[in-house]
Amino acid sequence: MSNVYRLKRQHAEISKAIDAVLEAIEAGEIAGCAPMLAAQLHEIAALVTSHLRIEDKEVYPTLMVRPETAVSGIATAFREHIGNLAHEFAAFSQRYATAAVIADDEPEFCQATREIFKKLRLRMQREERELYPLMVRVSRVAV
Numbered sequence: 001m002s003n004v005y006r007l008k009r010q011h012a013e014i015s016k017a018i019d020a021v022l023e024a025i026e027a028g029e030i031a032g033c034a035p036m037l038a039a040q041l042h043e044i045a046a047l048v049t050s051h052l053r054i055e056d057k058e059v060y061p062t063l064m065v066r067p068e069t070a071v072s073g074i075a076t077a078f079r080e081h082i083g084n085l086a087h088e089f090a091a092f093s094q095r096y097a098t099a100a101v102i103a104d105d106e107p108e109f110c111q112a113t114r115e116i117f118k119k120l121r122l123r124m125q126r127e128e129r130e131l132y133p134l135m136v137r138v139s140r141v142a143v
Helices: 004-027 030-064 069-095 099-104 106-139
Strands: none
Touching: 004 030, 004 106, 030 069, 030 099, 030 106, 069 106, 099 106
């Protein structure tokens, strides 16, 4: 089973990168910051992709085969939900992959960024509150 500390550390890295983008948006000079924003979005996408890869390969498969229906059910629900969010985030990342698009579509970019980052933060909070304690509990009990 994956190391919960590593997953939480990744959440902290993602949150820090999200904060930097949101601070730039709140400062209101999107066009001047567009190259930096595009680079930061690329960094966030890489962090999220790495995090999801770990969950898909280590966390969900282990939890979903547990004999306790509560454990496997929670894992299945989390995996289905993250699949939808992952697709939404990928579409967002692809849409705003360049500084030119960010600068040209500033109001929409700001709104879309706030919305997707809110969803990511809520997801990370739920994982830390519900999924990771479950992982710890299950790792202490032999199958």
